[in-house]
Amino acid sequence: MAALQFTLQHQDAGSKARAGRIVTDHGEIQTPIFMPVGTVGSVKAVSQLQLEAEVKAQIILGNTYHLYLRPGLEILEAAGGLHRFNGWQRPILTDSGGYQVFSLAGTRKIREEGVTFQSHIDGSKHLFSPEYVMDIQRVIGGDIIMAFDECPPGGSEYAYARNSMEMTHRWLDRCLTRFNSTEDKYGYTQNLFPIVQGGTFKDLRQQSCEFISSKEATGNAIGGLSVGEPEPVMYEICEWCCDHLPAQKPRYLMGVGTPWNILECISMGIDMFDCVMPTRNGRNAMLFTTKGVINIDNKKWEKDFSPIDDGLECHTSNYYSKAYLRHLMKSKEILGLSIASIHNLAFYLWLVTEARKHIIAGDFASWKREQVEVLKTRL
Amino acid sequence: MAALQFTLQHQDAGSKARAGRIVTDHGEIQTPIFMPVGTVGSVKAVSQLQLEAEVKAQIILGNTYHLYLRPGLEILEAAGGLHRFNGWQRPILTDSGGYQVFSLAGTRKIREEGVTFQSHIDGSKHLFSPEYVMDIQRVIGGDIIMAFDECPPGGSEYAYARNSMEMTHRWLDRCLTRFNSTEDKYGYTQNLFPIVQGGTFKDLRQQSCEFISSKEATGNAIGGLSVGEPEPVMYEICEWCCDHLPAQKPRYLMGVGTPWNILECISMGIDMFDCVMPTRNGRNAMLFTTKGVINIDNKKWEKDFSPIDDGLECHTSNYYSKAYLRHLMKSKEILGLSIASIHNLAFYLWLVTEARKHIIAGDFASWKREQVEVLKTRL
Numbered sequence: 001m002a003a004l005q006f007t008l009q010h011q012d013a014g015s016k017a018r019a020g021r022i023v024t025d026h027g028e029i030q031t032p033i034f035m036p037v038g039t040v041g042s043v044k045a046v047s048q049l050q051l052e053a054e055v056k057a058q059i060i061l062g063n064t065y066h067l068y069l070r071p072g073l074e075i076l077e078a079a080g081g082l083h084r085f086n087g088w089q090r091p092i093l094t095d096s097g098g099y100q101v102f103s104l105a106g107t108r109k110i111r112e113e114g115v116t117f118q119s120h121i122d123g124s125k126h127l128f129s130p131e132y133v134m135d136i137q138r139v140i141g142g143d144i145i146m147a148f149d150e151c152p153p154g155g156s157e158y159a160y161a162r163n164s165m166e167m168t169h170r171w172l173d174r175c176l177t178r179f180n181s182t183e184d185k186y187g188y189t190q191n192l193f194p195i196v197q198g199g200t201f202k203d204l205r206q207q208s209c210e211f212i213s214s215k216e217a218t219g220n221a222i223g224g225l226s227v228g229e230p231e232p233v234m235y236e237i238c239e240w241c242c243d244h245l246p247a248q249k250p251r252y253l254m255g256v257g258t259p260w261n262i263l264e265c266i267s268m269g270i271d272m273f274d275c276v277m278p279t280r281n282g283r284n285a286m287l288f289t290t291k292g293v294i295n296i297d298n299k300k301w302e303k304d305f306s307p308i309d310d311g312l313e314c315h316t317s318n319y320y321s322k323a324y325l326r327h328l329m330k331s332k333e334i335l336g337l338s339i340a341s342i343h344n345l346a347f348y349l350w351l352v353t354e355a356r357k358h359i360i361a362g363d364f365a366s367w368k369r370e371q372v373e374v375l376k377t378r379l
Numbered sequence: 380m381a382a383l384q385f386t387l388q389h390q391d392a393g394s395k396a397r398a399g400r401i402v403t404d405h406g407e408i409q410t411p412i413f414m415p416v417g418t419v420g421s422v423k424a425v426s427q428l429q430l431e432a433e434v435k436a437q438i439i440l441g442n443t444y445h446l447y448l449r450p451g452l453e454i455l456e457a458a459g460g461l462h463r464f465n466g467w468q469r470p471i472l473t474d475s476g477g478y479q480v481f482s483l484a485g486t487r488k489i490r491e492e493g494v495t496f497q498s499h500i501d502g503s504k505h506l507f508s509p510e511y512v513m514d515i516q517r518v519i520g521g522d523i524i525m526a527f528d529e530c531p532p533g534g535s536e537y538a539y540a541r542n543s544m545e546m547t548h549r550w551l552d553r554c555l556t557r558f559n560s561t562e563d564k565y566g567y568t569q570n571l572f573p574i575v576q577g578g579t580f581k582d583l584r585q586q587s588c589e590f591i592s593s594k595e596a597t598g599n600a601i602g603g604l605s606v607g608e609p610e611p612v613m614y615e616i617c618e619w620c621c622d623h624l625p626a627q628k629p630r631y632l633m634g635v636g637t638p639w640n641i642l643e644c645i646s647m648g649i650d651m652f653d654c655v656m657p658t659r660n661g662r663n664a665m666l667f668t669t670k671g672v673i674n675i676d677n678k679k680w681e682k683d684f685s686p687i688d689d690g691l692e693c694h695t696s697n698y699y700s701k702a703y704l705r706h707l708m709k710s711k712e713i714l715g716l717s718i719a720s721i722h723n724l725a726f727y728l729w730l731v732t733e734a735r736k737h738i739i740a741g742d743f744a745s746w747k748r749e750q751v752e753v754l755k756t757r758l
Contacts, residue, residue, distance in 0.1 A: 041706065045713040049694065071681075071706040078682045079702065085684075087698055302450075303457045305464075315428065319466055323458065327420065327450040334424040337713055 014365030081141025154228020161199030292377030393744030460520025533607020540578030671756030
C-alpha cells in the first residue's frame with residue numbers, strides 16, 4: 001500500500017494540457033479525469049454497476065458534510081469505510097465539508113477554531129475544525145481527502161479574500177499536523193490534497209500556490225472558483241494557479257463546470273474535475289451531447305425517435321430515444337432521472353477521455369477549439 | 380406471425396398447479412409467470428436492461444389509461460407501438476383502462492355506451508367505450524390486450540354484481556366485434572383476453588366463466604378480485620373460476636397480490652399474475668425476500684452489512700447491503716427506490732420460477748406449504 005503516484009505521460013505542444021496517470025491503492029486513474037459526485041455515498045439516480053459499465057467512472061466523490069450527518073461515522077466505521085459501505089471498489093475522493101457548511105448561510109459561524117453549523121436534517125449543532133474534518137475523512141476512508149478551507153463568495157473584497165486565505169493556510173497546517181499524526185484506518189493509503197484560495201486576486205493566489213506547494217502533497221487543488229465571478233476571471237485565475245503549482249503533481253479544479261469550462265481548463269493544465277452539473281442538470285431535463293445541448297422537455301423532441309446520443313458508447317445513450325426520455329421526464333418517472341443522469345455523466349467521461357486522446361495525439365488545441373463550438377450549440 | 384399458443388407442460392399431482400409455455404410473436408413465456416407493471420411505459424425506477432438482466436422479466440404490463448393520456452396515441456403510433464417506443468422487445472400485455480377509470484370516483488360516469496372520465500393530468504373529458512379501448516390497444520400494440528370490463532367494488536350486492544357482469548358481457552361482445560374487424564398494426568399478432576366478473580357470487584362467476592369460455596379466446600382473465608373482499612373469499616372465488624375456465628388456455632388473475640397469494644393461486648391453477656405491490660411497496664421500504672419480509676426503514680438494519688437477499692441470483696440483491704439500502708431510503712436517494720424495486724421484482728420472478736420448478740419436480744404442494752410460512756415471516 002503506497003501513497004498516490006502521478007506520472008505525466010504527455011504534454012500538449014499547442015497548449016498546457018497534459019495527459020497523466022494517477023495510481024492509488026484502489027486502482028488507476030487516467031487524467032484528465034472527471035469525477036461524478038456521490039453526495040451521500042450514491043451518485044444520484046445511478047447505480048454502481050451503471051457507473052462502472054455505462055458511465056465508465058474511474059473515481060467518484062463523497063461529500064463529508066452529508067456523510068457525517070447521514071449515515072454518520074459510527075455506521076461508516078462499522079462498515080469498514082465508504083468503499084465497503086457502498087460497494088464502490090475504485091478510488092474515492094472526499095471533500096472537506098467546508099463548501100457545504102459555508103453554504104448554510106445564516107446557520108453557520110466561522111471562527112479561527114473552525115465552523116459551527118446546524119444540520120439541515122434535524123437542526124442539531126456541530127463544529128467542524130480542521131482536526132475534526134481530518135478525523136471524519138479518516139473514518140469515511142477516501143483515497144484522496146481534502147484540507148479544510150474557507151471558500152469566500154465570488155465577489156469578495158481584497159481584505160476579506162486575504163484574511164480568508166491566511167486562515168485557510170493556518171487551517172492547512174492544523175490539517176497536516178492531525179493527518180500526519182493519525183493512521184490509515186482500513187489498510188490502504190489516504191492522501192491529503194491542500195487547496196489554493198485567494199479569491200480573484202493574482203498576488204493572493206500566487207502566495208497561496210507557493211504556500212500550498214511548499215507542503216509537497218501528492219496533489220493540489222484549486223478552490224474558490226466558479227462561485228459567482230465572471231467566466232473570463234475564472235479562466236484567468238485558473239491559468240495563473242496552474243502556472244504557479246508544481247507540474248509533477250495532479251491539479252484538481254474543484255466544482256467546475258460546463259463541458260466547455262472543462263476543455264478550457266484542461267488546456268491550462270488542470271488534471272481533475274468534479275461538478276454536480278451533469279446529474280443536477282440532467283434531472284432538470286438538460287442534456288449535454290456530442291452534438292450540443294438539448295432541453296429534452298422541449299416539444300420538438302416529442303416524435304424524435306433517434307437515440308439520445310449515438311456519439312457515445314454508453315448503452316443508455318444509444319438504447320433510449322429522445323422522444324421516450326422526453327415522455328418519461330414529462331411523466332415525472334424515476335427512470336427518466338436515471339437515464340438523463342447516466343447519459344450526462346457518460347458524456348462528461350467521454351469528453352475527458354477524448355481530450356486525453358487528443359493530448360496524446362498532439363492535436364488537442366485545434367480539437368478543443370472545434371469542440372467548444374459544437375458542445376455549446378443549442379439543439 | 381401467429382396467435383398466442385399455450386402448451387400445458389406439467390400438472391402437479393398434489394394440487395391444481397400447472398407449468399406451461401406461452402408463445403407470442405415477441406417470444407416465449409414460462410408459466411406460472413409474474414408480470415411487472417410498467418404504468419406509463421416504464422416499470423417505475425427500473426431500466427429495461429435491469430428488467431432483462433436482473434429481474435429476468437419475461438413479459439411486462441402497460442396501462443392503457445396512462446399511455447392514452449401520456450404520451451398519447453399520436454406519439455405511440457408514430458413510434459410504431461410501445462415496444463419500439465420503450466425499447467422492450469419481449470412480450471407486453473396492456474390492461475383495458477377500465478380499472479383505472481373506475482378508480483377515478485367522482486369524476487367518472489358509467490353508462491351502457493362506456494365510461495366518461497376526466498384526465499387526472501389536465502381535467503380534460505374523455506369517453507372510453509369497448510370499441511375505442513380496442514382501437515387504443517391496437518395503437519399501443521400489446522401482444523395481449525384486455526377486454527373492457529366493469530370491476531365492481533369488493534363488497535358489492537348481488538344485484539349490482541349481476542348487472543355489472545351482464546354489462547361486462549355485452550361489452551365483451553362489442554370488444555370482440557371491433558377487435559375482429561380491425562387488423563394488427565405492426566406486423567405481429569395481438570391477442571384479446573376476456574375477463575370474468577361476477578363479484579363474490581359463485582353462480583354469477585360460473586355464468587361469467589361459461590360466457591367467457593364460449594368465446595374461445597387464446598387466454599382468459601379473472602378480474603374483480605383483491606378489491607376489498609376478505610382473503611378467504613378471494614381464494615374461494617379464484618379456485619371456483621379456475622375450475623370453470625378451460626384447462627387448455629392460460630388463466631390470468633389480475634392485480635394479485637402478495638407472494639403467498641401468488642403461491643396459493645398457483646396451486647388453484649392460475650398461470651399469470653400482475654401487481655404493483657413489488658414496486659410500490661419497495662418504494663415504501665418494504666422488501667420481500669427469500670427469508671421473509673423486511674421493513675428496511677427499521678433501525679435494526681442500520682449496521683447489517685449482509686446482502687439484501689443472498690437467496691436470489693439478482694446482482695442488485697447481492698451487491699448492496701441492508702444497511703446501505705436503509706441509508707439510501709432514509710436519505711430519500713433515488714438509487715434506494717431503484718434497488719428496492721429491482722430486488723422485489725427479482726424476488727417475484729424468482730418465486731414463480733421456483734414454483735414452476737417444483738411443479739415439474741412434482742413436490743409443489745409441500746414446497747408451497749413451507750414457503751408460505753417462510754415468506755410471511757416478519758424479519
